[in-house]
Amino acid sequence: MELTKVMEPLAEGGKVKTQASYKKLGKRLLRSKTGMIGLVIVAVVVLMAIFAPLLAQHDPAKTDVINRLLPPFWMEGGNTDFLLGTDNLGRDILSRIIFGSRISLLIGISAVLLAGAIGMALGLIAGYYGKVWDFIIMRTVDSLLAIPNILFMLIILAVLGPSLITLILVLGGTSWVVYARMVRSETLSIKERDYVRSAKAIGAKDFRIIIKYILPNVLSSFIVIATLNVATTIILEASLSFLGLGIQPPDVSWGLMLSDGREYIATSWWVAAFPGIAITVTVLGVIFLGDWLRDVLDPKIKD
């Protein structure tokens, strides 16, 4: 009997186990090759955006007609002053990519935050309160879903003019439906779980239940979708640039660079190729990270 007491903590787990589960997370990340790649890429891009002024060799807006369309340094005619070459106005492409990461990320992240906030709130309301709320919100969602995203943006941006703020507002304001749908359906199922009934049984008010019980439990799916949407948004911004409705100079984004550079694909490939690579790699990183988050945060796979 003595011994039972001694051994029990081991059997019951305890602190040891908690540490283990954090370590597990780290281990999992290390083991998941793609997750690791994703994390590194995203970290690099974020650092690049934060420290852009320190990293960039040149002023991204500085034009230099004499040095226009210089190839990257390893090619004939290129020089190390402009590592990745210059664009049609003689601006340093590397510096523009570094600064472009700011706007591309800013747009990606803020649009997603905005959409997420709206979608989360409306999804929770529709799912938790149901009835008329649900009807109104979900019909609106249905209507907006029936109109292709990009068309919607095209129309609004054509009118409002594509400034940074309008871009964020439009990108965010049209993509919340995805979150609303997801949050609603998750809410519907979480609402029926015993722990929500248990909260009701102890007398918790609706607001508390929504904030403390439902929201944290939809959060993991939410984060996954949000991460993936950052990627989608970066691409959407590029597409809008193609249609002439993306970011406008003197601001610079990867989408803008890519879209402007398409004219030079055949003659001066580097003008478009490098922003293209920047977008592709970043999106790749974000998606890998999102997939990894999905694996880690999904309770089904967790145990």
Add this chain to the structure above:
Amino acid sequence: MRESLLSVDDLKVRFKTEDGYVSTVNGVSFDVEKGETLAIVGESGSGKSVTSLALMGILPANGEVYDGDLRFEDKDLRNLTKKQYRQLRGNEIAMIFQEPMTALNPVFTIGYQLRETLMLHYKLSKDQAQKKGIEMLETVGIPDAEKVMGRFPHQLSGGMRQRVMIAMALSCNPKLLIADEPTTALDVTIQAQILTLLRNLKEKSNTSIMIITHDLGVVAELADRVIVMYAGEVVEQAPINELFERPLHPYTQGLMASIPKIHDVVDELYSIEGTVPNPAAMPTGCKFHPRCPLGDIECTKVHPALEFVSETHSKRCIKVKG
């Protein structure tokens, strides 16, 4: 005549997990004899299902048998080719599962799923298989068998589905039927129906049955012999009457004492303290010792072997004497 149909010797199964390999079945040995019903009992997570899946050769992708001998009649199961194993499965060894809700494919009709096995193993034509399928459904007591053949699983109740599973398992006259908790998900009145059905079938066909359960009531109803598992090991093995009359291992004893008896009300139930250990962090020595009333320092050191106290009764404990 004791004639071994299946013999399992020192079976070890492990899973590849994020913490490396975790061994969940650690040297299980037992025999199933022709015509007998063997019950495996034990707590959740003790490795009952894993053992049966290992026998069937259908462990999940991250699991593997890494040691031991598996013999079915004269075949060495571990050395069969994939194809040979497939011919064995569903044909000579059949299996029914716990959840009749999810064990049938929701998008195919009952008829399709029944015929599939028959056409595969007996090379029957579709019509022949249909006929035989209806016959099988009738055998397991399904009224309107012909209609049921055209139904989808969701259109049947839990009890009916379990009957379909049994019909499917028996359709190729297997020599061994493995039933993994076949009644756990069912209501008592339905459970009684299914247990009766199994008992009658056995009487008729001389199929050996290996039934996995944690309900000692079911064991008492059905089994000839019982194996008790704890933490991936066999801790006791005995003929049914002997086990109930004279359980030797402290775990078996505790298990028996902790069931509330329907007709013998006590004030306080006996209870085994603590919980089943995590397979990734097994206690040293005897795996039951942290929960064992008899456990002492000796038990932490020695991993007891399975000893026979009689020809048919064995236990894995150094404290109790046969």
Add this chain to the structure above:
Amino acid sequence: MKYFFQSLLKTIPVLILITLIVFLLVRVTGDPVSLMLPETATDAERDSLRESMGFNDPIMIQYFNYLGDLVTGDFGDSFRYNTDALNLILERLPATIELAIAAMIVAIVISVPLGILSAVKRNSFFDLFITGGAVLGKAMPNFWLGIMLILLLSVTFQFFPVSGRGTFGHLVLPAITLGTGIAAEMTRLIRSSMLEILGQDFIRTARSKGLGEAIIVNKHAFRNALIPVVTIMALQTSTLIGGTLITETVFAWPGLGQLLVQSVNLRDMAVVQAATFIIAIFVILSNLIADLVYRLLDPRIKYD
């Protein structure tokens, strides 16, 4: 069928909402008249045009007039082409549908085998390769891919015509361009859907019956995995149509997408409204059909 009609009725509030959204979008947002005249036009010229087009009425009156017209099938006239907007759209619709279907086929042909394979060979090098490829397909903006395909397959190798619509060859590149992004998305979905199904009890049952792996994967698992995929495919209609805006512009494909881009730029409101509305109906219809297919595939859902 009864179910279908019921669902159809349920879309009425959605359609009304869409008319409102479309109307507001276009109407609140600006004055098309100035765009119809050259830079050198005078104010007086603009005013008379504005009056003659009825843009001086209060907004609600305009909306109700618009709704009223809509009910009679009158979507207004395109001022760019000076003809009935609906006709314009219906003329373009076949081209867009042709492209959309071709793209969908490309997407299916790519994604189904790859999705299944990578699920079956999960975590292998092969899986990593496909997953990486799928992500890459998604990470590449459409217009970029289109231009690259033209440069490579049309200009350098001259396998396919550069642009326009006509022969089968004309369809190949735009369909690949449009289909790739969707294929990427679908590959990932099929993979995860398959993975989920492969872990289910009935797969274990199928194995215990002695079925071969090919039958288990292609029949037992795939039939089940298909169910969510159909829904996703339907949800992709909207993305697909959205993608035509860009793909059609790149390939000079004479469809709705190109028409829309130009109409938006020129504020040809009647066309934008009508096209958006038609697209919305198209998307809703395809979702309804997917729902029906879903019901056919999944016997668990009963009609009515």
Add this chain to the structure above:
Amino acid sequence: MNTAEDQVIMEVKNLKKHFDMSKGFIKKTNTKVRAVDGLNFKVYKGETLGIVGESGCGKSTTGNLMLGLLDATEGNIYFQNEDIAHMTQAELRKARRDLQVIFQDPYSSLNPRMTVEQLVGEPLVVHGLASGKELKKQVTELLELVGLREHQMKLYPHEFSGGQRQRIGIARALALKPKVIVCDEAVSALDVSIQAQILNLLKKLQKEMDLTYIFIAHGLPAVRHISDRIGVMYLGKMVELAGRNELFENPLHPYTHALLDSVPIPDPRLRKEHQLIKGEIPSPSNPPSGCPFHPRCPKATEKCKVDMPEYREILPDHFVACHHPLLNEDTSILPDSATV
């Protein structure tokens, strides 16, 4: 059980809950699931009332109604002379201090994103009963009461085993010092050895804290072990209710009889042929006419097909709803003695 009227703590009168499953936009298909269909019973202070029945017969619904988690379609639930079925949200919240619940699934009944401390302390916080040090002290006491350690306070539910989780759930229910606890299949999901731990704990707590339990379960042995009186439900109706020994030794309703007979007895020497009842429980959305059990009942007559038998006290403290109760037959299905 001679319990005086004044000790009635809850009373359920003609309680009904019909779920409206109508579908369709234009043409309503009127399907109602009669989950609970006219229940009448009393709960006495300090007792354990067991409710048994097969899956889908309305046990959980009854429990949820008694907790005010569902709105009743019809009928009353008096708790300390106030009608829960007709309370406002605010009144209900107050009543919850005396009326708590323990759920079946220890995995889904605890919010995975809250620590044990938050889980157990939450009822106190919600009702503004304690905060800061006091809260911590009370939580510690509660954990001790259910056999958990203080050092486990900061852990999340997934770091516990099923039995431990169930203890957390019990501590949470006890936080408000309730008078009545509804245990909805509180031990069904647990392993036998753990089940015994929890049953013992519940019994101990009942004594110490003067609790009244409504113990819902389909596992008959556990119900018999813990209950003072037991009600048997079938298709949303109470078919029999009596003291536990009375019910087990002298079941009057053919369904009760069959139910008891179906339970496998963990003793190989007592192997026997079961008196099987045919068929399965009909759907509550389309219940049979008359007595709901008649299609499966060996004793059913024409009358049973038409008339719903009255629920009446046929013997002292023994209620039954049957036209043909097994009064004069030898109903003893159980052996005189059984040992292990």
Add this chain to the structure above:
Amino acid sequence: GESSSSEGEEPVEKSDSKTLTIANGTDIVTFDIHDHNTTSTEAVHVNMFNYLVTNDGEGGFQPDLAESWENVNDTTWSFKLKEGVKFHNGEDLTADDVKFTLERIAKDDTLLEHGNYNQIQEVKVVSDYEFEIITKNPEPALLNRLSRLGSSILPKDYIETEGWEVFLEQPVGTGPYKFKEWKKDDRLTLEANAEYFGDAPKWEELVFRSIPEDSTRVSELLTGGVDVAVNIPPTDIERIDNTDGVSVVQSPTQRVMMFTLRTDADSVTGDPKVREAIDLAIDKQAIVDSLLGGAGTVTRTRVTPGNIGANEGLYEQTLYDPEKAKQLLEEAGYADGLELSMAAPNGRYLKDKETVELVTAMLSEVGITVNLELMEWSAFNQRYQDRDFNEMFYIGYGNSMFDASLALDRLTTEEAKGESDYNNTEVNDLLLAAEQNMNPEERAQQYQKAQEIIAEERPQIYMFQLNAITGVNDRVEFKPLLNEMFYADSITLK
């Protein structure tokens, strides 16, 4: 390049073909010649319809449908039609058709071109082949108007009996090619009109493709998919010239790019010295050379050669002197620099965005900080119509009239209000007088004088005249026209 192309067989095969394929950036918008204002549409229409007279691009006019004409008095012009001209449906062309056509556009104010024809009072039919055009006021530029967009002659009987709907679907004209098929946003096909009254058509079939994406259009040209491709991006000039079988031809257009500046006292640009400094700070030639790949001609006036009233002394001229610009700013009291805002459309004109970005950089060199506001065209246009710009905006005007009047009328005191706020009495008087002066020489002088003053005072700073850059397959001979029309028969097989 060579016609024996190394790029595979397609161009070679096409060489025998009597089909001419031309790639435009946009589709034609309509066959209602009165109800559009799109040069690229007109460029197609000229193959199906005829004007009364054509502008030879050197200040003179050539007969087309009209055999001869005469300016009878200030407001009356008499014309004589060629006889035997037939519409594609076989009807004869008569003066009634002319009356029908011109009076429609002159009277119907819902038509987009109405503004350019409402000067016409009436068309009097004298006989089948003789008629008079009466204008409301003296109209010196009548012939310019009659030789451009909106003045093609339509078949009266056909339209009146069949209705406009039918005409728009099966248009009928008098031109060398007749309508065959129109797949909107894809291609318009015309076929030779054997009955044409002039020289027999050289092509059996004309195909006008619409390919909006520049790089796609270039690719089509490179692969021989089209014979002529318009609006080639300057960056591709070299690439195309270096490819066998295709080459680029350039020709001036009527469009002149410019900045409009505010001249009112409240604006920093109200100071002429500031305006001059801005002009001097911009190296226009460098922009033309780098961004446009040489596809433009610097100018100090908007009225370019080929237009009545052009001041050739200001053409091909440019001023660039950043040092002097700095000095001027200093003199104006902006030694520490100054700030102004500049608006520009993005994507409307060739390299518009890049141009203003470069200009911004150049201005900053002399100490002018520019707050650049780039807008998508429709947003820009909205502000433009509302006259809502601040110090500077960038714009390009075309001139289909080939006359100085259209080019300069925004600088009259009345028209300049709220835009440049330019108010120079002398210029105003000169422009108003010239507007109705029927003496061509004197009129031209008035315009030339005005241009000189404007060039000095700089309410508008002219940048350059744009060139049309057209890609051409070597199998055809193509001489672009100043008015950007595609007369198919001026394009010939080599």
